[in-house]
Amino acid sequence: MTGLRTEEFVVNMGPQHPSTHGVCRLMLTMSGEKVIKIEPVIGYLHRAIEKICENRTYNQCIPMMDRFEYVTSMSSNMVFALAAEKLAELEVPERAEYLRVIMLELNRIASHLIFYGVTAMDLGALTPFLYGLREREMIVDLFEMTCGQRLTYNYIRVGGVSKDIPKEFVPKCRETVKTIREKLLDYEGLLNENPIWLVRNKKVGVLPTDLAIAYGVSGPVARASGIDFDLRRDDPYSIYDRFDWDVPVRHNCDCYDRYLLRLDEIKQSLNIIDQALDGLPEGPVQAPKFKPMSFKPPAGEVYSRIENSRGEMGCYLVSDGTTKPVRVKLRGGSYSQLQALPHFGTGGMIADLVAIFASLDIILPEVDR
């Protein structure tokens, strides 16, 4: 049809949009249904966490870290505690290390379960969301039993963990592990072979390996793009080098692989938890010499990094020898992934973009801090 005038138009996806997982704003240039250009606009959730930390003692910073990455706040607690311990060369008791690993892995599973549910919901399947959250609930109950909190745990502290686990924890944790192992089969049965799920995810949002490396993409998204890199294995922190587990890697670089990879990771995390529960020693959970209010690490700077469910989470810490840090800089995996999105997310329909965004599993507090 000649003479029919067509034009591109700009759609604001967000900051209030059901599938931007928080308050991300994507300015989309669209031609009909096709996305031509993506411009992420961030900062709607900026709370100046890094600056606030400069006015707090080291253990007072930990509650701020809960708000840095609230879906897996155990690991954001961990990354800060690890940095402070590295700075002060503080020895953490054996039992605390085991508890940390158990909590971190449980939290990783909880996060991946949310991913499972939310991704399915973004693609229109409403039921998996409640399935995912049902099993997450068991994990959250375990956390509540341990530290009284369900979302912002404030559990992993400088020099150890805040409290020892109650005695019902270990049997209940084993039961949870067993249940999740069984329910994973349900999850896979519901979506893995579903033809609609396959056409929506396969060959959608291909993130090439070199692009992933160029933008510093890490974590499950990088591993689904064929990058065999996991900090738990390649730069072990805490006691991860003592466990026997695999790093799942996939090579198709698309949304479907990212989804499968996260399910694989849940299985590996369950293995780690099993081994950690078996080897859990008795003893104190706090470093005996450590005094929270007068903790003064020597002047210097340090960078600690851990493998979070969204990639490399880092904390750069500068101390001048007083009770408060001079500078805290946090790195979240979501930031790099959002940064890469405009370079591989275009060319598809708006529905593809929703699938890609969901498969990256971005959370915005980690991007904005």
Add this chain to the structure above:
Amino acid sequence: MGEQTGTLELVRVFRWLHDLLLSTGIGEPWTTVVTYGVLGVMMFGVLALIALFLVWWERKIAGHIQQRFGPMRNGWHGWYQTIMDAIKLLQKEDILVDTRDRVVFFWAPVMCFTAAFLAYVVIPFGDGLIVADLNIGILYIMAVTTFTVISLLMAGWGSNNKYALLGGMRSAAQVVSYEVPMVASILTVVVFAGSLSMVDIVKAQEGWFVLDWFIVHPIGFIAFLTYITAATAEANRTPFDIPEAEQELVAGYNVEYSGMKFAMFFLAEFVNGFTVSAIATTLFLGGWNGPWLPSWAWFLIKTLGVVLLLMMFRWTFPRLRVDQLMEFAWKFLVPLTFANLILAGLVKYLGLVW
């Protein structure tokens, strides 16, 4: 009233009402208008009740599929929850966008609502429970249900919102595409029954309980599957609910509607779901035919069974993408239904229909 064939109970009731009005001395055009008015209000009441029931039922089914209870607070298992919701929606402020197209924005929900109810003129709820047994019944249904797409397009355009417009455009493309396989699968049944009248189609399936339904015939079964697929798309339900895909288009065409205007879209959607199920029942499942129970009970049981099927689709499947949806319609469903239609003609010619 026009001359009706058969001994339909509803027709007798209305002839009686018509005569009663005539005997009071009111002139001819008015008596017919009043009679049909009463009939219309009655149908409207029944369908509004059905729609309210379906909303509640869908929530219960969704709840049980998702390991929760659904509404539980208002009455036994929350049976009057949707009535309370409707009352709440009636009280809501009607939020209007300044930049809307006033006329189009106002009339879109009205039209959607009306179009949803128009089909019930020719749907036989039971033996004789039909408003008018048009001899082109199924053709009439195909014609009026397509009005819905115009109303959705109007809603998308009138809202002056990009998401709404995308939703409206999607629904137009989708409904127009799925109309083709839907009509082709319906035609299969028309070939079998040799009539376009809904009553005649049901009567063609009389006889042995299940064995005489068109769904038992292999060709009829394929037609049933293609019809259900196309009907799910017609009723804008998952996996074909892309016009209102909430995760992509926020809410699609009804994003700017609130209060009762939104409720009209919402109820119309459920009425549409019931319509396509009722048509499926009439065409493939033998309509009101069945032993022991009264005919309307059989009709309701079968229709609600099909509605249950649609609801289970909705709560298990992910959603297709808009281009995949079109591909599925034109590359798979259309050839399949046409091949099936040709086969049906052949089978009918050879006399293999029972």
